Each structure stands twice: as structure tokens, then as C-alpha cells.
Amino acid sequence: MATIELKNIEKSFGTNKVIDKFNIKINHGEFIVLVGPSGCGKSTLLRMISGLESVDEGEIHLDNKIINNLIPSKRGIAMVFQSYALYPHMNVYENMSFGLKNEKLDKNEIDKKVKDASKTLQIEDLLLRKPRQLSGGQRQRVAIGRAITRNPKLFLFDEPLSNLDAALRSEMRVEISKLHKKLSTNMIYVTHDQVEAMTLADKIVILNQGVMEQYGSPDEIYNNPNNIFVAEFIGSPRMNILKIDKGKIKNGNTINIFNSDIQFNGYKFNDDIYLGIRPEHIKADNSQDIKAKIKIDLIENLGFDKIIYSSVDGEEFRIKTSSNIDKDHSQISFSKENVYFFDSNKNRIKN
Ligand SMILES: Nc1ncnc2c1ncn2[C@@H]1O[C@H](COP(=O)(O)OP(=O)(O)O)[C@@H](O)[C@H]1O
Numbered sequence: 001m002a003t004i005e006l007k008n009i010e011k012s013f014g015t016n017k018v019i020d021k022f023n024i025k026i027n028h029g030e031f032i033v034l035v036g037p038s039g040c041g042k043s044t045l046l047r048m049i050s051g052l053e054s055v056d057e058g059e060i061h062l063d064n065k066i067i068n069n070l071i072p073s074k075r076g077i078a079m080v081f082q083s084y085a086l087y088p089h090m091n092v093y094e095n096m097s098f099g100l101k102n103e104k105l106d107k108n109e110i111d112k113k114v115k116d117a118s119k120t121l122q123i124e125d126l127l128l129r130k131p132r133q134l135s136g137g138q139r140q141r142v143a144i145g146r147a148i149t150r151n152p153k154l155f156l157f158d159e160p161l162s163n164l165d166a167a168l169r170s171e172m173r174v175e176i177s178k179l180h181k182k183l184s185t186n187m188i189y190v191t192h193d194q195v196e197a198m199t200l201a202d203k204i205v206i207l208n209q210g211v212m213e214q215y216g217s218p219d220e221i222y223n224n225p226n227n228i229f230v231a232e233f234i235g236s237p238r239m240n241i242l243k244i245d246k247g248k249i250k251n252g253n254t255i256n257i258f259n260s261d262i263q264f265n266g267y268k269f270n271d272d273i274y275l276g277i278r279p280e281h282i283k284a285d286n287s288q289d290i291k292a293k294i295k296i297d298l299i300e301n302l303g304f305d306k307i308i309y310s311s312v313d314g315e316e317f318r319i320k321t322s323s324n325i326d327k328d329h330s331q332i333s334f335s336k337e338n339v340y341f342f343d344s345n346k347n348r349i350k351n
Pocket residue numbers: 013018036037038039040041042043044045
């Protein structure tokens with residue numbers, strides 16, 4: 001168990017500022033998922049925490065001690081990479097014990113740690129195999145096992161499941177979640193996959209071009225996105241966003257949507273705005289207060305759910321429904337209650 005705090009962390013590569021004034025406080029045992037598009041600075045941030053990359057400005061605190069200048073092996077942090085980074089000429093046992101041998105641990109103690117970790121990850125039968133004799137999922141288990149044997153205060157995961165196929169990815173996701181419950185060690189997990197973020201995290205950090213857009217529980221982020229970037233990033237398919245010119249707004253809160261006037265009590269709009277509605281909040285009937293006619297372009301059948309790609313007044317509109325629907329269906333509706341508003345700078349407007 002540990003507490004981690006990053007204070008005003010900044011990092012540039014040449015003139016390219018990759019992390020800008022990043023602040024976060026992580027409590028004992030929390031599982032934090034850092035999510036954002038490729039290139040937004042996720043790996044750089046993890047590498048600075050682990051000590052593989054230097055910090056330009058700011059402080060990294062681990063259990064209230066500044067660790068900026070501590071070498072990686074002294075930080076009590078273990079990192080698991082997307083590429084697994086196993087030694088190809090060593091078998092699983094040797095890969096898992098290598099770091100401990102370097103630390104000159106007693107042989108029996110090493111043996112116990114490797115056996116315990118391999119039991120936790122159910123790779124006891126694989127200890128004598130070389131990495132090339134393992135599947136992707138097994139390799140990733142070994143890499144996680146190697147991290148566990150170090151008994152770290154903090155685990156860092158950098159897109160550990162990205163190289164696995166979809167079925168294995170969801171299986172390993174559950175494994176990692178169980179592992180966290182069992183070890184109750186802090187974990188910081190980096191991914192570009194919002195499903196991993198939503199399912200694994202106690203708290204999610206949304207990162208965009210080196211800047212934290214939002215920090216909160218999965219429910220907070222899903223229900224109360226700060227801005228359009230967050231709203232579109234979390235949720236699948238992504239939230240529908242309609243631009244509404246101020247000419248379509250009367251008396252500050254009555255909006256002409258799809259040729260009907262809809263009043264939104266408690267709001268006072270005085271500029272162009274954006275209206276957001278999640279695909280899963282749209283019904284394939286006319287039971288809700290905001291109604292529209294759609295033209296269906298494509299139906300993706302996911303079994304229980306269907307994703308409908310349609311257009312309304314020429315704009316793409318995504319709908320997720322479990323209702324039976326055919327390509328000639330045209331009536332949809334959604335409730336005022338489920339609508340989000342954003343200002344012309346794409347920040348959330350609350351009533
Ligand atoms: N060693 C480096 N030298 C120069 N630029 C780098 C280096 N490492 C990362 N970058 C740049 O920093 C940005 C963030 O990279 P990274 O942290 O790897 O993003 P992510 O992990 O979110 O995909 C990218 O623009 C990348 O090209």
C-alpha cells in the first residue's frame with residue numbers, strides 16, 4: 001500500500017511539450033487508469049514515475065518522499081509493458097527470478113516468490129518453457145508474474161493487453177482486476193481503450209495532449225463529462241454531438257431541435273452551443289419528448305444490441321438499441337433528461 005502524488009509535472013522533448021503541469025494524488029490501494037489517444041503522453045508519464053525518464057519540472061512523491069532522483073530499482077515500482085520484455089533465452093522461472101537474483105536474494109526466498117506468483121497467475125505448468133513456447137496471453141502473465149515477485153509498492157502497466165486478441169483481452173482484464181483485489185497494491189494502468197478504463201479503474205484520468213481533462217470515478221466520468229473531448233472519449237459508440245446555432249435558441253432556453261421547440265428549464269444560453277446525446281439513450285419509438293426522423297445507413301448487429309448508423313438532417317446519428325429494427329425504420333426519440341450541453345469552447349454547461 002502506498003500513496004503517490006505528482007505535483008506540477010512537466011516534460012518536453014526538445015520544443016515539444018509532452019506533459020503540462022500534471023497533478024494527481026493517488027490514495028492507498030487505488031487502481032488508476034490513465035486513458036487517452038495515442039501520443040497524448042501516457043507512456044512518458046509512466047516512464048517518469050518508474051524512473052526510466054527524467055522529469056523537467058515538478059515533484060513525484062511516493063509515500064511522502066520525493067523520488068525524482070532515485071534510480072528505478074530503488075523506487076519499489078514494477079512496470080509491465082505491452083511488449084512483455086521477456087528474455088528470450090531464459091525460461092519462465094529464470095525470467096521471473098532474474099531481478100531477484102540481481103538483488104542477491106536468498107535462493108529459497110526467490111523460489112518461494114516465483115512459486116507464489118506463478119500460482120496466483122496459474123502459470124505453474126509453464127515454468128520450464130521459453131517465451132517462444134508460450135501464447136501471447138501466457139507471456140503477458142509471465143511479465144505480470146515477474147512484476148509480482150518484486151513485491152512492489154506500485155505496479156505500472158503500459159497497455160499490457162494491446163497485443164492480445166479480443167477474447168483473451170477480456171479474460172486478462174478480469175484477471176488483472178482480481179489480482180488487484182488480492183494484492184491491494186496501487187496500480188497505474190495506461191490504455192487507449194475506454195472499455196479497459198471503465199471496467200478496471202477506481203478512478204480514471206483522461207489525458208489529452210499532455211493535459212489532464214478530467215479525473216474521477218468511471219461513473220462520474222460517464223455521467224458528468226467536463227467537456228466534449230471526455231464525453232466523446234468515454235462511451236461506445238461515442239456520444240452524438242449536434243451543433244446548435246444561437247439563431248435556433250429563443251428566450252435563452254428554448255431550442256428548435258428537429259423542427260420542434262423544446263424548452264430546457266434552468267438553462268440560459270447566449271451563444272452557439274452543442275447538444276450531446278448518448279446512443280444508448282435513444283429509443284427506436286416516439287415515446288420520448290425529443291423526436292426525430294432518421295434515415296438508416298447501416299445496422300451493426302451485436303446480438304443483444306444493435307448499433308444503428310443513421311443520419312438526421314444530413315448529420316450522422318448513432319443509436320444503440322436492443323429493440324428489433326429494420327432498415328426502413330425512421331422514428332426515434334430521446335428524453336430531455338439525458339441531454340448534455342456544451343458551450344462554444346466545448347466545455348460542459350450545467351443547469
Ligand atoms: N524519447 C523521445 N524523444 C522525443 N519525443 C518523444 C520521446 N518519447 C515520446 N516522445 C513524443 O512524446 C509524445 C508522447 O508520447 P507517449 O508518451 O509515448 O504517448 P502515448 O504513450 O500516450 O501514446 C509523442 O508525441 C511522442 O512522439
